[in-house]
Amino acid sequence: MPAPFQRFPLYRATWLVLALAACTLGQARAAAPVAGTLPLSQPERALHVLNRLGYGPRPGDLEQVERMGVKRYIDLQLHPERIPLPEDLQARLAALPALQMTATQLFDDYGPPSFDRSASKEERQAARQRAARELTPQWHMARLLQATESPRQLEEVMTEFWVNHFNVFEGKEWVRYWVGDYEKNAIRPYALGKFRDLLGAVAHHPAMLYYLDNWLSSGVGTPGARGRFKGLNENYARELMELHTLGVDGGYVQADVITLARILSGWTIDVGAMKAGASPFRFAAQRHDPGPKTFLGKPLLASGYQEGEAALDMLASHPSTARFISTQLVQYFVADQPDPALVNKLSQTFLATHGDIRAVLQALFDSPQFWARSNYQTQFKTPYQFVVSALRAGAIPVRNVKPVNGELGQSGMPLYGWLTPEGYKYSQAAWLNPGALLRRINFAGHLASGKSPIARVEGAPAPANAEAAPLDPQSLLRVLGPAITPATTAQIEAAPENQRAALILGSPDFMKR
Numbered sequence: 268m269p270a271p272f273q274r275f276p277l278y279r280a281t282w283l284v285l286a287l288a289a290c291t292l293g294q295a296r297a298a299a300p301v302a303g304t305l306p307l308s309q310p311e312r313a314l315h316v317l318n319r320l321g322y323g324p325r326p327g328d329l330e331q332v333e334r335m336g337v338k339r340y341i342d343l344q345l346h347p348e349r350i351p352l353p354e355d356l357q358a359r360l361a362a363l364p365a366l367q368m369t370a371t372q373l374f375d376d377y378g379p380p381s382f383d384r385s386a387s388k389e390e391r392q393a394a395r396q397r398a399a400r401e402l403t404p405q406w407h408m409a410r411l412l413q414a415t416e417s418p419r420q421l422e423e424v425m426t427e428f429w430v431n432h433f434n435v436f437e438g439k440e441w442v443r444y445w446v447g448d449y450e451k452n453a454i455r456p457y458a459l460g461k462f463r464d465l466l467g468a469v470a471h472h473p474a475m476l477y478y479l480d481n482w483l484s485s486g487v488g489t490p491g492a493r494g495r496f497k498g499l500n501e502n503y504a505r506e507l508m509e510l511h512t513l514g515v516d517g518g519y520v521q522a523d524v525i526t527l528a529r530i531l532s533g534w535t536i537d538v539g540a541m542k543a544g545a546s547p548f549r550f551a552a553q554r555h556d557p558g559p560k561t562f563l564g565k566p567l568l569a570s571g572y573q574e575g576e577a578a579l580d581m582l583a584s585h586p587s588t589a590r591f592i593s594t595q596l597v598q599y600f601v602a603d604q605p606d607p608a609l610v611n612k613l614s615q616t617f618l619a620t621h622g623d624i625r626a627v628l629q630a631l632f633d634s635p636q637f638w639a640r641s642n643y644q645t646q647f648k649t650p651y652q653f654v655v656s657a658l659r660a661g662a663i664p665v666r667n668v669k670p671v672n673g674e675l676g677q678s679g680m681p682l683y684g685w686l687t688p689e690g691y692k693y694s695q696a697a698w699l700n701p702g703a704l705l706r707r708i709n710f711a712g713h714l715a716s717g718k719s720p721i722a723r724v725e726g727a728p729a730p731a732n733a734e735a736a737p738l739d740p741q742s743l744l745r746v747l748g749p750a751i752t753p754a755t756t757a758q759i760e761a762a763p764e765n766q767r768a769a770l771i772l773g774s775p776d777f778m779k780r
Contacts, residue, residue, distance in 0.1 A: 304640040310749045312337045315643055318750070318780035319600050320344050320632075321420025323656035329748045341632050344421035345459065345625050356416045365405040370448045370473055374541045377402060377444050382538050398443045406437075406447030407668045407682050414655045415665055425458035425624070426450065427651070428599060430683075433469045433511060434690035435478040437683035442478050446683045449474035462592065462622030463583035466511065470579060473536045473547040479503035479688065486532040486556025496535075496554060504528035506688045508582065514594075517587035523563055529556040530567065530574045550575075589617035593627065600631055602642050603694045609636045644750065644779045647695035650678035652780065653707055657714055657772050658721070660746050661738045667725045674710050678703060704778070711772035714738070740767035751776045 307315060313332040317324045320341065332340045343350055360366060365373065380386030381394035414423045430450050437446045453472040457465035469475050476482040484500035485492035492498065504527035509515050533555030536547050550572040560567045560574065563581060567574050582588060593613035597605035612634065613627050620626040631637055648656065654674055658665065665671060675681050679698075685691050692698075713719050717737040718729065740759065744751055751759070751771060759770045771777060 307638060307640060307643055308749070309333055311643060312638070313340075314747075314749050315638070316340055316344075316632075317420075318644075318656075319637075319646075321424060322414055322652060323659050323750075323780065324746055324748070325659045326662050326742070326746050329746070341629075344419070345629060347419035347422040347459070350419050352417060352419070356412060359412055360409060363405045363409055365402050365447060366409050366451065368448070370445055370452075370547050371541045371544060373402070373444045373448060374538075374547065375544070378441070378541070381441065395440065395443065402447065403437065403443065404668055406450070407672060408665070409447060410450070410682060411655070411658075411665045411668060411671055415658045415663075421628075422455070422458055425628075426455045428596075429454045429458055429465060431685075431690035432595065433465075433475065434685055434688055435474045435683070436686050438686070439478055442474050445472070445474040445477075448472075457624075459625045459628070460623075462588075462617070462624055463580065465624075466579055466583050467576075469511070470507075470531075470534070470575070471548045475503070476534065476536050476548070479506055481531055481534055482536040484528060484532050484534075485551075485554035486529060486558075489532070489554050489556060491533075491551055491554035499525070499528050499532060499556070501525060501528040504531060510688055510690075512582040512591065513585060513587040514591035517585070517591060519563060526560050526562045527578060529558070529560060530562065530578045532556045533572070534575055583622055584618070586614070586618065589614040589622075593617055596627065596631060597636075599693055600628075601634075601636055602645065603696070606636050609634055644776070646780050647699050648778055648780050649691065649693055649698055650675055650680040650703070650707075651682075651691075653778060654678075654710070656777075656780070657711065660743060660772065660777075661714060663714065663719070663722050666722055667720050669725060670719060670721050674706075678706055707778065708769075708773035711777075712769040715768035715772055737765070738768040738772075740764075740771055743768055743771045747771070747777070750779075 310329065310333065313329050314324065316337050317328055317332060321344075368376070374382065377394065377398045379394070380390040381398075383390075386394075410427075414427070417423055433454065435442050435446060435449060437443050449472050453468040453474070454465070457468055473482070479502045480500045481503035483496055483498075484503075485496045485498060487499055501524050505524045507527065508517065508519050508524065513519055533551040533553075535549055535551050535554070537545070537549035537551075540549060541547050552571055555571055557569055557571070559569065562578055563585070565581070567577055570577070590610060593610045594605050596613060597609050601609065609631070613630055616627050616630045617623075636642060654671060657663075658671075672681060676684070680691055714721075715738045720729065723729070744756065744759075751774065755774050755776045759767050759774070762770055
């Protein structure tokens with residue numbers, strides 16, 4: 268337990284009680300009607316967009332957004348290509364060798380002998396350990412660097428949102444080699460684009476093909492259905508409809524799952540092609556079910572690979588998909604309990620623009636529900652949002668991912684670490700409990716003390732007590748502005764000086780966004 272809270276257990280207990288009470292009150296506020304409440308002030312509007320379109324303010328952000336106005340800020344965030352990346356961030360990303368490699372190059376350098384069925388158990392285990400040792404820290408560093416330092420905050424939020432929506436688990440053998448490439452090339456370029464393009468990029472990527480076993484799937488009785496490729500696998504087809512597009516109540520039946528699996532039979536990973544330097548994805552015609560198919564009530568022409576593209580077209584443009592995606596966006600950006608009227612508005616925009624994610628978000632950010640005081644500072648941060656927002660508020664550079672991974676792992680939200688396809692939940696109910704609050708308070712205390720190893724390159728010696736630079740509480744209060752209420756500020760200022768920064772980051776106010 269961090270030293271500040273060892274010396275002042277009363278403050279730790281006080282904040283824990285206050286945090287539970289504040290979060291309960293936040294739930295009540297979220298249920299209040301929109302009408303009859305005061306509109307947000309300009310500082311509150313600036314904080315709101317920084318918290319919802321990003322991971323909270325860094326030093327100077329609130330003032331910058333107030334100067335340019337929230338409308339201009341939102342417009343820029345919706346067009347991240349107009350926002351230059353800091354040179355230091357570009358240099359640090361360029362210095363990560365794995366981030367510059369293609370999926371095939373990653374296979375060539377790290378895959379064998381893990382891809383070789385004739386390799387010994389020890390050889391395969393050694394390959395996995397090498398990937399965990401060399402690749403995983405780079406994937407995690409790339410994510411955290413961009414989340415904490417990129418001014419393209421909405422791009423970071425939407426990348427995380429879609430990575431979670433199209434979840435893959437890095438602990439499943441070969442996924443570990445490709446999870447960073449999956450985020451970089453299948454998710455990030457399409458995070459604010461057309462949903463159909465995003466869906467297609469995910470469907471073709473080896474990380475998804477491997478994670479949900481579609482690479483093994485073969486049509487029953489087809490010439491290529493032998494060995495480990497024998498048999499139809501429904502895993503990806505089921506999750507593609509239930510979690511990626513239509514939703515569990517989206518109007519499909521089990522027969523549609525089987526049909527979609529037949530449609531996607533033969534969509535596979537070509538290990539032989541990768542050994543020759545070619546792309547991982549291949550359509551194996553000899554493993555594709557060529558029989559007649561009716562999908563979602565519509566007959567499909569027997570056209571091999573094009574059947575899969577036609578099915579993706581149908582799913583991406585389906586009204587149930589529009590509603591399912593719109594509901595999730597409202598839950599992320601507005602409130603855990605989505606307003607049906609807003610969901611309907613976004614669904615209509617989704618369909619009218621052929622799944623233009625940017626247009627849907629614009630409609631969301633223009634909505635009165637987004638700006639309602641009843642939805643201001645009411646969402647409980649996930650562990651990831653809390654950690655990243657604390658690092659941003661304190662302007663703490665990430666030079667060592669291990670302590671960040673440790674905190675996220677202990678909090679139940681490790682990067683790329685959710686085993687099953689549905690991904691992490693974003694709701695308050697999923698993350699608010701006394702144990703989680705205590706963990707956050709302890710993390711805040713350690714971060715505020717200046718002794719956290721996050722800002723030191725792994726292996727660098729810890730600074731002496733006299734050299735450790737604690738966070739300045741007055742600077743933190745300026746950075747966070749209206750996020751910390753006057754009542755909370757008064758309690759913080761009544762505490763000993765060396766406790767105040769920790770109390771700010773561990774406060775009930777900071778745990779909300």
